[in-house]
Amino acid sequence: MTTEGLVAGYEDGLPIVRGVDFALGPEELVAVLGPNGAGKSTFVKAIAGLVPIHGGRVMVGSTDATFVPPHEKIRHGLAFVPQTENVFATLSIADNLRLAADILPKAERARQVDRVFNMFPDLADRSGRRAGALSGGQRQMLAIARALIVGPTVLILDEPSAGLSPKVVGEVFARLDDIKRSGVAIVLVEQNIKAALAVADRAVVLVDGQMRHEGTPDDLAHDPRIAELYLGVRRNRVAIPA
Amino acid sequence: MNPQGLVDGLIAGATIGLGAVGITLTYSILRFSNFAHGELISWGAYFALAVAGLLGAAFGFLTTPILPFSFGWTLPIAAIAAIALNAALALVVDTLLFSRLRARNSTVIIMVMASFGAALTLRNLLEFTFTGKPQYYTGALQIAIRLGGGIRATPDQLLSLVIALLVVSGVHLLLTRTAMGRAMRAVSENPQLADLAGVNVRQVIRIVWVLGAGLAAVAGVMAGLLIQIRPEMGLDLLLPLFAAAILGGIGSVPGAMLAGLIIGISEALAVAAVGAQWRAAVSFVILVAVLLVRPQGLFGRPE
Numbered sequence: 001m002t003t004e005g006l007v008a009g010y011e012d013g014l015p016i017v018r019g020v021d022f023a024l025g026p027e028e029l030v031a032v033l034g035p036n037g038a039g040k041s042t043f044v045k046a047i048a049g050l051v052p053i054h055g056g057r058v059m060v061g062s063t064d065a066t067f068v069p070p071h072e073k074i075r076h077g078l079a080f081v082p083q084t085e086n087v088f089a090t091l092s093i094a095d096n097l098r099l100a101a102d103i104l105p106k107a108e109r110a111r112q113v114d115r116v117f118n119m120f121p122d123l124a125d126r127s128g129r130r131a132g133a134l135s136g137g138q139r140q141m142l143a144i145a146r147a148l149i150v151g152p153t154v155l156i157l158d159e160p161s162a163g164l165s166p167k168v169v170g171e172v173f174a175r176l177d178d179i180k181r182s183g184v185a186i187v188l189v190e191q192n193i194k195a196a197l198a199v200a201d202r203a204v205v206l207v208d209g210q211m212r213h214e215g216t217p218d219d220l221a222h223d224p225r226i227a228e229l230y231l232g233v234r235r236n237r238v239a240i241p242a
Numbered sequence: 243m244n245p246q247g248l249v250d251g252l253i254a255g256a257t258i259g260l261g262a263v264g265i266t267l268t269y270s271i272l273r274f275s276n277f278a279h280g281e282l283i284s285w286g287a288y289f290a291l292a293v294a295g296l297l298g299a300a301f302g303f304l305t306t307p308i309l310p311f312s313f314g315w316t317l318p319i320a321a322i323a324a325i326a327l328n329a330a331l332a333l334v335v336d337t338l339l340f341s342r343l344r345a346r347n348s349t350v351i352i353m354v355m356a357s358f359g360a361a362l363t364l365r366n367l368l369e370f371t372f373t374g375k376p377q378y379y380t381g382a383l384q385i386a387i388r389l390g391g392g393i394r395a396t397p398d399q400l401l402s403l404v405i406a407l408l409v410v411s412g413v414h415l416l417l418t419r420t421a422m423g424r425a426m427r428a429v430s431e432n433p434q435l436a437d438l439a440g441v442n443v444r445q446v447i448r449i450v451w452v453l454g455a456g457l458a459a460v461a462g463v464m465a466g467l468l469i470q471i472r473p474e475m476g477l478d479l480l481l482p483l484f485a486a487a488i489l490g491g492i493g494s495v496p497g498a499m500l501a502g503l504i505i506g507i508s509e510a511l512a513v514a515a516v517g518a519q520w521r522a523a524v525s526f527v528i529l530v531a532v533l534l535v536r537p538q539g540l541f542g543r544p545e
Contacts, residue, residue, distance in 0.1 A: 102421040103440040
């Protein structure tokens with residue numbers, strides 16, 4: 001997936017994302033970092049079709065998906081998991097997954113639900129339970145599971161660690177590596193820099209709606225400009241993945 | 243309580259319940275109180291009257307009553323046509339009015355006021371087209387049959403009750419057992435997330451209009467068959483419809499039907515206890531009581 005000169009914002013003439021060029025390779029996990037208000041969430045919401053795009057384009061493979069409506073994006077292989085309210089609380093866990101599977105051919109649906117239940121056995125054990133009764137971490141797992149039902153090529157996660165304890169963040173992020181290895185490229189928007197850089201192959205830094213820095217987690221973690229100016233943390237506090 | 247009053251209340255409540263199911267569906271998906279829903283009931287009744295009249299004029303033999311009922315084949319055929327015509331009318335109103343307001347992200351109060359405007363327009367159009375004179379599907383008189391225990395009901399009344407229960411069961415199954423029902427429940431809870439999950443929200447909204455208007459047409463034909471057909475028939479039902487939708491819990495189809503029956507029985511009780519002039523007050527009292535004591539209704543979940 002790529003974006004070319006992407007300009008997006010809620011109102012025409014007031015862009016929040018200003019000309020972002022971004023590329024995501026197959027089976028790559030790219031973290032999108034930046035200070036509060038940098039436009040990270042707006043950037044990924046624009047890709048998902050939730051924020052109006054005023055310029056540039058979004059390509060998924062060879063398809064121009066710039067103005068494809070959100071419900072069609074998933075058919076182009078692009079799945080988006082919002083930061084909050086990312087499961088249907090009144091539906092059962094199984095119905096959350098079945099809903100996502102309903103866009104598949106009938107013969108495929110049950111098989112895909114079973115496949116995802118196998119990936120997330122904790123959810124399978126509670127399949128009849130209302131999603132609203134799940135803990136924060138379980139909800140995040142369900143939201144990711146729902147996004148994976150149709151076998152997307154790109155999975156975009158908007159701050160999946162928000163509101164979760166460090167232990168649960170570790171459990172959720174541990175799944176990202178498995179998902180990536182199953183052939184899904186991941187865009188991870190995160191405020192939790194330490195956790196994001198620990199799992200990312202590459203990271204980009206947005207500031208004021210523009211991409212200012214790009215590199216490996218190691219490069220960024222050792223770049224004093226990033227650590228001190230944009231991320232607001234001291235260099236020696238950023239954990240470097242082994 | 244007089245058992246006859248209970249049966250009369252159940253029969254009246256069946257019409258209220260059907261209308262309330264339409265109200266609860268449109269409210270939970272479109273997220274505003276559609277005060278034009280009563281007019282869809284009236285239009286459904288008149289569509290059936292017009293089609294039945296045309297069929298009767300073209301094929302006179304179809305007007306022969308299907309015993310033991312008071313009507314011939316013209317009415318069932320016309321009722322099916324009325325469902326389709328009413329659905330088309332609802333889609334036209336949505337396209338001309340509500341979809342434009344949705345596109346502008348209009349507030350709930352704007353949508354509600356627009357529905358008042360739509361109601362006025364639809365009611366006056368109806369009066370202009372069909373006049374305000376009460377009309378009937380059939381001039382045949384029906385003798386009530388004894389059901390035991392001192393209870394009597396006409397075959398038309400019993401048929402209406404059975405049809406209402408069958409239709410509501412069908413809608414409940416649609417919502418709980420089908421992919422479309424799942425999509426409707428998802429849109430009702432979180433339209434944006436449903437969109438991201440691959441649900442075509444616009445299509446779901448169209449289906450809700452079709453379903454709500456179809457149910458309104460059935461309710462209109464039932465009310466027209468059991469009472470009479472007037473341009474204000476839907477307006478008169480509006481308060482009981484909203485009371486039933488809220489008592490049942492917004493979004494709950496069985497709740498709306500059960501609440502419709504409760505309101506029908508309560509009205510019949512009130513008529514027997516304090517006189518017919520207090521019938522309309524019953525829905526109002528129930529509506530206020532539910533909002534004060536249990537705003538989520540019988541089957542709704544607290545916000």
